[in-house]
Amino acid sequence: MxxxxxxxxxxxxxxxxxxxxxxxxxxxxxxxxxxxxxxxxxxxxxxxxxxxxxxGLNRDKFVKYVACPKCHTVYKFEDCYRVNSRGEKHPLKCSAVKFPNHPQKKRRKPCHAALLKKVISKDGHGYVYPINVYCYKSVRETLETFVRRPDFLKKCNAWRFRNVPNGVLHDIYDGQVWKDFTDNGFFKTDYDLSFTLNVDWFQPFEHSPYSAGALYMIINNLPREERFNPENVILVGLMPGPKEAKKNINSYLQPLVDELEQLLQGVHINDGTLFGNNYRGALMCLSSDIPACRKCGGFVGHGAMRGCSKCLHAFPRAAFGKKADYSNFCMENIEPRTDEDHIFFASQVRNASTPAEQKKFEYEYGARWTELNRLPYYLPVRFHVIDPMHNLLLGTAKHVVEVWKKQKILTSEHFETIQSRVDKLKVPGNVGRIPRKIASGFSDSLQSSGKTG
Incomplete structure (x- = not known):
């Protein structure tokens, strides 16, 4: 090992x-x-x-919840079965009701999906096992492991001694959100930590459409060269597949928000000192790709009429099935979203009594409820960042290269040279895949057909 x-x-x-x-x-x-x-x-x-x-290396310190395979409601395992007089466990069905205030009684029926399955062991004994498991890792327990490392707290407070010229945005510490938290007394002690939440889905198996999701956080107090290292990432939860949850992931966010509410008030952590210390934590940023950010942050999809998460500009469609019209995007005539209005309309969506009423609120304001709104300091519009990687580093960069190719600024010989240099690179095993089809991806045949590699 x-x-x-x-x-x-x-x-x-x-x-x-x-x-x-x-x-x-x-x-x-x-x-x-x-x-x-x-x-x-x-x-x-x-x-x-x-x-x-x-x-004795126990890495399985997750709290395992039972997740409904149909509506993704999360339960404690002991709440998913009943025990008869003979001590046998009988599985229960999902009791979640999507519209409990629906005027029609027949529309208030529970989900009623199976949560557990019966399994017979080799020795003939039967027991119940969850169909889907949501693994949650306590943030407090992870922090207790982190703060015991040598110099970890020293690194978390190195930002206090930086020398950055006025007006220069060098890191998250120079942004207004960080300054507002500071003005409100959040960073008064060395034990106040700020987090960024990220949500992403991945395929854990080759040649399989199974998709699982991960919730993880980074500690913004750490220096930029340290905060994204794997050993410093807080894995919060693993969402089961085989498909992503639709529209929101509120049930998976509930345990995290419960802990963040406690961390805001302060929790005692045994950090290796004589008496331990009181640590506080706050979620300051939501940073994910666009689909994940919409599901986690409480917004409708980016293809909706009000698909922008920063403003209320409408993107109409000429007809059903047509692409949205993104023209006439003049900043002077655009009404920005406000956090107060967004939370209000998100509450309306959550409390809607019928699907039609819910869709109406979503259509008019482009808001959905997220469990993150339970945090008293959380500002859904202000605290989420626009995805820079897929937009700038991938989308815009590729488009610029295509334009240079079209205008003969870059020729096939240039791409061959770039490809040969990339092929000679020797990268560490923990680095993701590097591009292997630069030359063929921007070939004349693919360029003429409008496709890229």
Whole structure:
């Protein structure tokens, strides 16, 4: 395990190595006929799970909730079954009602989806198991691990001693949101921490459409070169698949918001000092790609009529199925969104008694309810950032290269040269994939058809 950590070997590589070593030990035991080796081969771990269990490295410190596979409502496991007189557990159905105030009684029916499944073990005993599991990791427990590291708190407070010229926006500390928190007395002590929340979905399996989601936070107090390191990222929750939740992820945000409410008041953390200290935390920023930001931040999709999360400009469609009209985008004539109005209309959407009423509010203002609005300091419009990576670094950059190609500023020879230099790069294993189709992606044939690699 130390060797894996030192050289950055993947989990899959270590697993293959363990299986090889188990086969090697078994072969030695068979050839030498040594009883001790035979017994050792039987208990030799062939997976990382078994290794960590033998070494006492318990990484499975998640609180496991049961998630409804249909409506994504989250339950505690003990609330998902009833026990009869013989001690047998019988699964219950999802009791969530989407429109509890609907004027028609038949429209107030619960979801009624199955939450648990019955499983028979090898010894014939039956037990119940969740169909979908939402794994949540306590932010407080993660912080207790972090603050015990040498110099961690020192790094978190290095921002107080920066020397930045006036008027220069060098980091998040120079922004007005950070200054407003400071003026309200939030950063008075060295134990006040600020967080940025990110939500993203990924496919954990190859050649499979299964999509899982992750909630994770970074600590803004850390220096920029430190805060995004994997060891400093707070993994909050893992949302189950096989598909993303539609419109919002409020049920998955509830445990996090509950903890953030406690962190705002302050929680005592044993940080290795004699008596520990009182730590406070606040969510200052929501930074995700556009679809995730809409689901988490309480906005309608970017393809809706009021799809902008910063203003109330309408993007009409000429007909059903047509693309939205993004023209006439004049900043002087645009009404900006306000946090107060947005929260009000989001509350209207949440309290709507019928689907038609809910759609009406969403259509008129482009707002949806998010559990983050429960935080007294959270400003949904102000605290979310516009996705710069996909827009500027990918979308706009690719468009500029296409224009340069069209105007013959860049030729095929230039792309071949760029490709040859990229192919010679040797990058660490923890760096994501680098582009391998630069030359072919901007070839004349694809350019003429309007496609890029």
């Amino acid at each position: 130390m060797w894996q950590n030192l050289y950055g070997v993947s989990d899959r590589g270590i697993t293959l190595l363990l299986k090889f070593m188990e086969a090697f030990v078994s072969m030695l035991a068979s050839l030498l006929e040594v009883p001790m080796l035979t017994e050792f081969a039987k208990i030799f771990p062939t997976s990382l799970y078994k290794v960590r269990k033998l070494l």
